[in-house]
Amino acid sequence: MRLRHHVNPLGSSFHEFRGDMPQLDGNREIELEVGCAEAQFLFERAVKDPSALYLGLEIRDQMAQWVNRQARSRGLPVHAVFCNVNNHLREIVPACSIQRAFLNFPDPWFKERHRKRRMIDETLARDLYHILKSGGEVFFQSDVWDVALDAMDVFERLDDLYNNRAGSWSFWKKSNPYGVRSSREEYCEDTGLTIWRLWYNRK
Numbered sequence: 001m002r003l004r005h006h007v008n009p010l011g012s013s014f015h016e017f018r019g020d021m022p023q024l025d026g027n028r029e030i031e032l033e034v035g036c037a038e039a040q041f042l043f044e045r046a047v048k049d050p051s052a053l054y055l056g057l058e059i060r061d062q063m064a065q066w067v068n069r070q071a072r073s074r075g076l077p078v079h080a081v082f083c084n085v086n087n088h089l090r091e092i093v094p095a096c097s098i099q100r101a102f103l104n105f106p107d108p109w110f111k112e113r114h115r116k117r118r119m120i121d122e123t124l125a126r127d128l129y130h131i132l133k134s135g136g137e138v139f140f141q142s143d144v145w146d147v148a149l150d151a152m153d154v155f156e157r158l159d160d161l162y163n164n165r166a167g168s169w170s171f172w173k174k175s176n177p178y179g180v181r182s183s184r185e186e187y188c189e190d191t192g193l194t195i196w197r198l199w200y201n202r203k
């Protein structure tokens with residue numbers, strides 16, 4: 001299958017939600033990855049604990065379809081939804097329903113001229129607050145310093161909503177606590193790139 005590497009989230013075709021609404025079972029914990037790509041992180045989480053539901057949001061429709069075919073053939077509770085997380089999060093995910101939200105290497109848009117396309121902004125952080133359970137977790141990782149600094153700035157300014165587990169204005173210095181790796185994370189670790197991590201709890 002040939003897939004586009006990047007699509008512009010500001011494109012008019014991403015204004016309306018055109019994906020399929022996920023069936024969410026309120027009795028299961030739900031973990032969410034925004035910009036999941038092929039969802040390696042979620043598949044590995046699902047292997048470790050198949051009792052939860054793993055929801056991936058992805059702006060490339062064909063990629064979301066591929067994830068869903070994989071989930072069916074592997075019999076794992078992973079489901080991907082084609083959407084633009086910057087426009088559709090509250091439409092897709094009920095309030096106070098998510099236990100953990102993962103923002104793994106969210107952006108291919110690290111150049112200054114593409115800053116407007118970046119995924120993490122105040123609106124997204126507020127939308128995440130809306131869908132997370134009280135005490136729920138937000139875990140962010142990036143190998144791009146500017147993107148990581150921007151993300152920290154967004155969450156730290158919302159200190160009435162989020163508590164930084166590493167202390168205010170600090171990156172999480174230890175390793176990824178979830179015991180699984182996203183595909184980009186695996187590449188960064190294998191090639192020795194620095195990874196910047198943030199770990200918050202919803203207040």
Ligand SMILES: C[S@@+](CC[C@H](N)C(=O)[O-])C[C@H]1O[C@@H](n2cnc3c(N)ncnc32)[C@H](O)[C@@H]1O
Nearest residue numbers: 009035037058059084085104105106182183184
């Ligand atoms: C750099 S990749 C990282 C993929 C995966 N999380 C990982 O760590 O390997 C970023 C992913 O986010 C998706 N993406 C970018 N902007 C998005 C948006 N506004 N809504 C949903 N997905 C988005 C891209 O299509 C891409 O699959």
